[in-house]
Amino acid sequence: MTTVAADGTSLWRHRPFVLLCGEQIASSLGRQITTLALALLAVTDLGTGPFGTAALLALTYLPGALLSPLAGVLVDRVRLRNLLVTVTAAQALVVGSVPLAATAGHLTSGHLYVVAVVCGALTFTLSVALQAALPRVVAPARLLGANSALTAARTSGQIGGPALGGILVGLLGPAPALLAGSAAYAVETLLVLALPAGLNLREKQGATSPLDALRSGLAVVRAQPRLRRMVLSGAGLNLGSGAATALYVFYAASELGLSAPQLGVTYAVYSAATVAGAFLAGRFARTTGLWRATQVCGLVAGAAVFLIPAASLGPALALLLAYQVTYGLSGTVWMISMTTTQQQVAPDDMQGRVAGLVQAVLLATVPVGALVGGALAAWLGNVPVLLGSATVALVSAATLWAPMRAVAADPVDPAGNGVPSRH
Template sequence: MGASTDSDSSVPPVRAEAQAPVPSGRGGPLRRNRPLLLLVLEQLTSSVGRQVTALALPLLAIVHLGAGPLGASALLAMAYLPGVLLSPLIGVAVDRARLRRLLVAVAWLQVPAVGSVPLAAALDGLTWPHLFAAAAVSGALGSTQGVAAQSGLPRVVPADDLLPANSWLTGARTVGLVGGPALGGILIGLVDPAPALLVECATYAVGGALFLALPASLNRPPQDAGRGARSRIAALREGLAVIRREILLRRQALAAAGLNLGGGAGSGLFVLYVDRELGLPPWQLGTVYAAYAVGMGTGVLVATAVTRALGMDRAVRVCALGAGAALFLIPAASLGPAFPVLVLYQLLFGLLATVWSIAMTTSRQLLTPAHLLGRVNAFLQAVLTATLPLGAVAGGWLAARVGIVPVLTGAATVALAGSGSLWLPRGPAVRSP
């Protein structure tokens, strides 16, 4: 490693009151943007595979290893933990790597990582260490792919098209989120959970081929990459300097952390709350979950129009605040009538959280220098990834002591407080030292 340079020298000063411009959408028809279509197709296939695995993996641990609640929870945590711990290094690697080659490599490495599990199960050799290791490796590779794809999008889509492009990608993930569990349930009903994991292997193999078809220009570093620091420590400082200087990024991270903490607690207790506290029949629970998918789909369809009408900054603030406030409808359902209140909650939260996520991602891509986008994305992804399971675990622990409804109310308060931070005064301009 070479000598480090001044981390501040490669990052232009950013004023605290700066706002991300709203793309005009004049970059040309997106349906003719071949790299974007490849990314959308990859997101569609890989999200289906991940949802199948999210259902099959804990069932595999239960069937083959006799897992209880602790084992299933630990397995889920192991899938998240590597991405959180390694995110700073992932960000540096993404900013320095030949991006197309990296995307292909991490997609194809997922095939043996995930595929080793059904192979071991077929040979009656599956063990807990193997299962944990596979979840950890797959989680780290998935985090790398997520950061790399987000960082590469501004290099294949004009700035004017970033907002609708992010909507397209979110829409593809939404389709997978809806269709994946259904496909997983059918496969597991027909075969053992282990062979169902081969669906994710197939989607990663296809995803690697789609990444390979991306433009070769992605293997060239961004225009300003040569100005960056050489040592990893200095490179990390460069990424942190962007977040430190740009108050919008800090506020977005705080808002997202609050929403994920509150939302994680609510999600972890939701089924138990609906069953024990509200006594809703299964068909109503299924309808409630379907309402969330409808809300997400609507959010994808209207995100571009809403963001352009309100402006990027206001869309992020309004939708984040609305999503946080919607969480209060969960404990309010205990006052009755429960079913329509929960349907309304899922519709509102799915809609507002989706528009907020699309607008927030686009503003981050517009505000961050291209050669530092990997590090900024990785830092923020670590914050968001860590807070969701933390909220679920904390919510479960507290609910066992004070009850479900008080914890759900507290979780909504945390989410609203986090999203409300976006409305605080921006303060004086922050200049480069």
């Protein structure tokens, strides 16, 4: 079986790519069900307080910030399909251990925290591996469309996952509902197992230490001015938006008086906007170029955060809906453009390392922003901190527009607005 889709072949007729789309749906469903059920299990069955519940969520992100660079080194050194199968199977077993422990009467808060950490490590390792796998499945010129389609598949699971998780928790209870999360990960394992064996082929590498391998990946990022600026700008954007997101529910409920159903509507609108963004990303980036798409959408996403504190001036629900639509659309196009850029500039044998380093930088600022934003809000109040968070996000996005030395165009953008080709 051919691993890479020919340029003239529809991606939807290319079996490996279709399998990756199915994997994204199954993975997203499993993650959404697991996140909801773990939190409810901690609160309702184990009596975990607000800090413990927040810590449970934070522990799922911490491994990504700390371990993604090492995951990138691993991805570049092992057989990729075998790694995908191992990671997804481990997720199914780890999540499945919770209902088994609950049935045996031995479930503890410590067990949930361990599951959160391990699942976080596995999830972000899988993310790096899949970013490295996609350039082996589609040609470089097809990466933009492929990333858009995969984002749409993943978002479809994010839309249905919470609703399905809520129904299962209501019918069965949080612990049994985790069996559905485990089953979704098991389906994911079968899908990646069906990927072509050609993904296991590795580029020849010298006998370098993990530290030297990390340095070589960092050298790629540093050598690409636009990629480097995208990553640093994205870290600042995540810092500001992370603080705003951490305050969003409390601010909307306590200061704006929004009801739970109204909050649910704002989140549903955001999910729909991300799907629309995934479908629009390819056309917009091809029209304007990857670099220009990233510049424009980063600026729009940063400016959109100001709509959250503006909601305190009136009409609250309409302004929050406008925020979710604007941020969902622009943020999705921005991320797809940056991921495509990253995949195009990274050498074939360094896809994992570059993806791991980029992911670590982008993830590290999210919990920092959330914790700092929460602490400052307790001292200064919500609106001043939200204004500061929006300013950080917008200024970070604006750095993409600063003058920069000229670079070559990439295959996606013959007009010269793209990034250097990895070839």
